[in-house]
Amino acid sequence: MGAIERPTFASDASKRIYEYVERNGTVKRHKLLDAVALSADEFGTHLERLKNDGYLEERGGTLQIALEFGAVAKYETDELAFVIRPGRQDDFDGLVDAVRDVTAEETYVVAETIAEELLYEDAVTRHNSVRSRMFFVATVDGDLVGWTHLELPQTEHLQGTAQQTVGVREAYRGHGIGSRLLQRGLEWAEANGFRKVYNSVPITNDHALEFLTEHGWDTEAIRRDHYEIDGECIDEVMMAREL
Missing domain, CATH: 3.40.630.30 (Gcn5-related N-acetyltransferase (GNAT))
Incomplete structure (x- = not known):
């Protein structure tokens, strides 16, 4: 996702997941599940969609927003x-x-x-x-x-x-x-x-x-x-x- 691309969401659940990560910088996956009050199946479905769409990225069980800023x-x-x-x-x-x-x-x-x-x-x-x-x-x-x-x-x-x-x-x-x-x-x-x-x-x-x-x-x-x-x-x- 580019930093000038305004985030849009297919569902309220996806929006809640993204906004929680965005506000907190990084969030452990299990803590995010507790925070957004979704079933494990719903959470997994919406999270994978956000990752596939380039909105979030996960490293070692920690989630953060995914933005394209360029190389080292x-x-x-x-x-x-x-x-x-x-x-x-x-x-x-x-x-x-x-x-x-x-x-x-x-x-x-x-x-x-x-x-x-x-x-x-x-x-x-x-x-x-x-x-x-x-x-x-x-x-x-x-x-x-x-x-x-x-x-x-x-x-x-x-x-x-x-x-x-x-x-x-x-x-x-x-x-x-x-x-x-x-x-x-x-x-x-x-x-x-x-x-x-x-x-x-x-x-x-x-x-x-x-x-x-x-x-x-x-x-x-x-x-x-x-x-x-x-x-x-x-x-x-x-x-x-x-x-």
Whole structure:
């Protein structure tokens, strides 16, 4: 199933099964059976249909939503080798830590909000009739060191635009990881029919504004006194990239 494909269901039972998994990130098969209040035969029939239709996938008795985000890509510089791949549920703790690490150093309010959403929802990927959320992550020797996030509205009039954030732990900057993450997100958005990606950054975050400008993003608008940071009103710079 593609992340821009709005989920539809042949029955209420299938919808209940999918929505329970989507809300919880991953669910053990036996716990899902208890939660959806279906007979074992009904449960098995509807679950197999959801798996065959590409809505859910099962690994070792654990279910999660199945979305097509692309392949794993490996990169190597003179000093560092890293991997960029689609984020998954078992990246949860690493993602939260990476976002908090970046936002502790520089004010990045949108990314802070993402970390809080992750903790509140306890799910990395979301895909329902209202919104979708996906991540690509960068890893070094298996450790998550950076991310790019795409927020994908399912509302008809907003489906052409996506919100993107990107961040890399300070110790791993200077190796092109942020640029690769940003480009991976942009390429995915363009390939899936989006016409614009946007990002909102406090005007005091010089590093983020410089990074986005160098990669072809334009200032679309400035919202005056949009944030209150350390008791001071701060403007928000709304950056955008046409695809």
